[in-house]
Amino acid sequence: MPVARNHFASPLQIMALTSALFMLAPLAYVTASALSADTAVWHRLWTTRIPELLTNTILLAGSVAVLTLCLGVSTAWIVTRFDFWGRRVWEVALVLPLAMPTYVLAYVYNYLLGFGGPIEQLWQAVAGSDSHLVSPQSFWGATLVMTLDTFPFVYLLTRSALLNMNVSFEEVARTCGVSSRQALFRVTIPLLRPSIAAGIALVILYVISDFGAVSLLRYQTLTYAVFQQMTGRSDNTAASILSLLLVILALAFLLTERWFRHRSRFYQTTGRYRAPERIACTWRGALVLISYLATVVGASFALPVSMLVLWSLSPEALATLDSRFWGFIWNSAFLSGLAATIGVLMGLPLAYLASRRPSWFSLGCLQAAYAGYVLPGPVAALAVLALFLHTMPFLYGTVIVLVAAYVLHFLPAGLQSLEPSLQQITPNLEEVARTLGLSMRETWRRVTLPLMRNGFIAAWVLMFLQAIKELPATLLLRPVGFDTLAIRVWLEASEEYFRLAAPSALLIVVVGLPALTLLLSRDWRVG
Numbered sequence: 391m392p393v394a395r396n397h398f399a400s401p402l403q404i405m406a407l408t409s410a411l412f413m414l415a416p417l418a419y420v421t422a423s424a425l426s427a428d429t430a431v432w433h434r435l436w437t438t439r440i441p442e443l444l445t446n447t448i449l450l451a452g453s454v455a456v457l458t459l460c461l462g463v464s465t466a467w468i469v470t471r472f473d474f475w476g477r478r479v480w481e482v483a484l485v486l487p488l489a490m491p492t493y494v495l496a497y498v499y500n501y502l503l504g505f506g507g508p509i510e511q512l513w514q515a516v517a518g519s520d521s522h523l524v525s526p527q528s529f530w531g532a533t534l535v536m537t538l539d540t541f542p543f544v545y546l547l548t549r550s551a552l553l554n555m556n557v558s559f560e561e562v563a564r565t566c567g568v569s570s571r572q573a574l575f576r577v578t579i580p581l582l583r584p585s586i587a588a589g590i591a592l593v594i595l596y597v598i599s600d601f602g603a604v605s606l607l608r609y610q611t612l613t614y615a616v617f618q619q620m621t622g623r624s625d626n627t628a629a630s631i632l633s634l635l636l637v638i639l640a641l642a643f644l645l646t647e648r649w650f651r652h653r654s655r656f657y658q659t660t661g662r663y664r665a666p667e668r669i670a671c672t673w674r675g676a677l678v679l680i681s682y683l684a685t686v687v688g689a690s691f692a693l694p695v696s697m698l699v700l701w702s703l704s705p706e707a708l709a710t711l712d713s714r715f716w717g718f719i720w721n722s723a724f725l726s727g728l729a730a731t732i733g734v735l736m737g738l739p740l741a742y743l744a745s746r747r748p749s750w751f752s753l754g755c756l757q758a759a760y761a762g763y764v765l766p767g768p769v770a771a772l773a774v775l776a777l778f779l780h781t782m783p784f785l786y787g788t789v790i791v792l793v794a795a796y797v798l799h800f801l802p803a804g805l806q807s808l809e810p811s812l813q814q815i816t817p818n819l820e821e822v823a824r825t826l827g828l829s830m831r832e833t834w835r836r837v838t839l840p841l842m843r844n845g846f847i848a849a850w851v852l853m854f855l856q857a858i859k860e861l862p863a864t865l866l867l868r869p870v871g872f873d874t875l876a877i878r879v880w881l882e883a884s885e886e887y888f889r890l891a892a893p894s895a896l897l898i899v900v901v902g903l904p905a906l907t908l909l910l911s912r913d914w915r916v917g
Contacts, residue, residue, distance in 0.1 A: 403751070405739040409801075410758035412736075416773030416798055417637065417761045423776070424634035427627045435631055439615060443632070447611045447639065450532055450604075451597045457537040458593045462544025463586065465686060470552040473668035474676035480683045481549075487690040488542045489902035491859045491876070493602025494895045496535045497883035498694040500526050500606060532609040536597050538690035543596070544589035551585035594643045598636065599766030601862040602876075606883055612636040616768040617862055626776065633769040640764040695899060701892030710890055718894065722874040725789060725864075726857035729796035730850045733804045736797065737849065741808040742838075756809075760802045767862035770799045775867060787869050795863040800856045804849035812838075812845065855902055 469481045487495075502509050503526040510523050524530045604614045612632055619629035671679065701707055740759050743752035762770065774795040778785050785791055824833055839846075861876045868877065875894040882891035 402739045402743055405736075406743050406752065406755040409736040409740055410755035412794075413759045413761045413798060413801065415777060416765060416770060419773045419776055420630055420633045420637065420765075420769060423627065423630035427631055431627055432631060435628060440632070440635065443610060443612045443615050444635070444639075446529070446609065447598055447613075447636075450529065450536065450609070450611060451594045451643075453529075453533045454536045454540065454597050455590050455594055457533065458541040458544045459586065459590060461537065461541040461686060462589060463548050463582075465541075465683065466545050466548035466552055468679050468683065470549055471668060472671050472675075472679060474671040474679055476680065480680070480687070483687045483691070484545050484683070485542050485906055486687065486903075487539055489899050489906055490539060490691060490694060491602060491861075491879075491895075491898060491902075492535060492539045492600050493606055493861055493876070493880060493883070494698075494899060495539050495690075495694055496526075496532075496603040496606040497879070497888065497891060497895070498697050499531065499535055500883070500886075501888050502526075502693075502697070503531065527608045529609065532604055532607045535603050535607065536600065539603070540593045540596050541686075541690070543592040544586065547585040547589040547592075548582060551582050591643060591646075595640055595763070598639055598643070601767055602880065606880070612639070613766050613768055613862070616766075616772065617866070620768065620772060620866060626772065629768075629772050633772055636766060636769060637764050640766075644764065695896070698892045698896040698899065701889040702896050704889045704892075706889045707892050710893060715893065718873055718875050718878055719897070721872060722858050722876070725793060725796065725874065726854045728789075729793045729800065729857045730804070730853040732793065733797045733801045733853045734808070734846060734850050737801055737804045737808045741805060741812050745809065745812045756805070759805060762798050762800070762802045765799065767795075767799060767860060768866065770795050771863040771866040774798060774863075789869060789872065792864065792867040792869075795867055796853075796857045796860060799860065799863060800853045803856055804853045807849035807852060808845050851904060855904065858901060859898055 465484050469477055469484070501507055503523055504510070505522075505525070513523055514521050526534075598611070599613060600611075601613045601617060603609075604611045605617065612635060616629050616632045616636065619625045619632065737759070740752075740756050743749075744756040765773070774791060775786075778791050778794070828836065858874075859876055861880055864874055864877055865880065868874070873881075875898050878894040879891045879898065882888075882894075
């Protein structure tokens with residue numbers, strides 16, 4: 391038996407090591423390329439672009455973090471602590487903005503808030519013809535779009551923490567003479583800090599790596615600058631330097647969140663758990679709460695989707711539904727499906743070894759695979775492109791390079807589904823199968839894989855839906871004439887052909903809804 395086990399483990403270890411090296415190689419290339427750059431390039435960037443880009447990126451991340459904190463916590467508090475008509479509908483509706491890519495939301499609000507747009511016309515009817523709103527192609531425009539698109543991260547985690555929080559802590563504080571307001575700030579919010587911090591970290595990482603919204607809104611950030619250096623100036627060295635700064639910034643935020651979460655751990659030390667009771671609202675109070683929730687959901691999802699549907703039904707948009715449009719759908723589905731399949735196959739040995747054979751090697755390979763988290767789309771594209779040009783130049787300009795960038799960028803999302811699904815399967819089942827005479831390979835095929843089926847599906851769907859929305863890597867690496875739905879949205883929207891971009895954008899949003907169904911099916915308590 392030990393011989394068979396070692397014989398079986400060896401291929402898995404080779405596969406895990408290969409996957410880990412594949413994930414680390416782009417990060418290593420970006421670092422080496424940036425550090426080996428001429429000092430004159432560093433000096434030029436430090437004296438011209440880097441201060442502005444760092445300031446813009448940090449300011450945007452900070453402002454979005456503050457606003458998503460307000461929106462996410464307030465909406466989570468409303469749906470968990472108050473009882474009013476339609477509460478369960480609003481619980482689900484507040485998650486819908488996650489199906490909206492930032493570049494779709496950006497191009498819709500670029501029209502709505504732009505010069506001569508419907509909202510500005512309405513504002514001028516009230517305030518006078520000489521009045522103008524803040525341009526969407528500005529810091530505040532980017533902040534608005536990113537806030538509306540990312541606040542569900544904070545909402546989901548805060549809502550989950552509120553539903554699982556023991557209300558006895560608040561009651562004890564009240565019996566000690568603390569007012570309800572003091573209990574909120576001295577007991578409830580401190581207990582929510584780990585979840586809120588995790589949500590804010592997700593928001594910040596999302597914002598600093600976003601390309602679609604900032605490119606359409608012409609707001610200069612590090613991610614947008616990397617893309618410009620690669621396409622406009624063909625300066626991969628400068629792009630590598632900016633990419634390294636972006637990676638360092640992402641790592642700094644990630645490590646800060648981990649440290650803060652470690653310092654903010656709380657435990658329930660008694661078995662007397664009591665769930666919070668919801669406060670019944672009067673019709674006036676319910677009207678106020680519903681109006682607030684309707685404004686948030688309307689601005690972040692209902693209004694943009696309505697505009698997309700309206701534009702998609704226009705004669706100009708309907709004229710684009712030809713064979714080329716169906717080709718865009720096929721290209722998107724083919725690339726995303728291939729990347730998701732390869733990602734699952736690469737992630738499986740990593741998750742299995744870390745769960746069943748934990749060691750410094752297996753855990754190290756698993757952690758290395760998460761390197762894609764700190765590689766935004768343009769950075770991943772730059773690294774993959776350079777690596778293929780140096781090692782396999784004959785593959786340049788093929789979909790293989792693009793699929794590799796997809797896998798690099800989205801494998802961590804698949805691992806987050808594969809790893810827990812394997813951990814939930816008790817090893818006793820595999821041991822029983824072995825005692826009944828099954829070999830390790832047969833046990834894997836007849837016991838482990840069938841039990842992991844839901845984890846497979848979840849990982850595949852999540853990677854597929856993220857890949858179908860991917861924009862910067864597709865822009866940089868796609869073969870000539872090989873367009874996807876995301877590419878068509880960006881190309882048409884950047885030229886302000888809003889109606890022509892609508893069918894592709896609407897289809898991306900609709901395709902993203904199954905991911906939310908998968909997300910909501912996991913421990914979604916609405917009782």
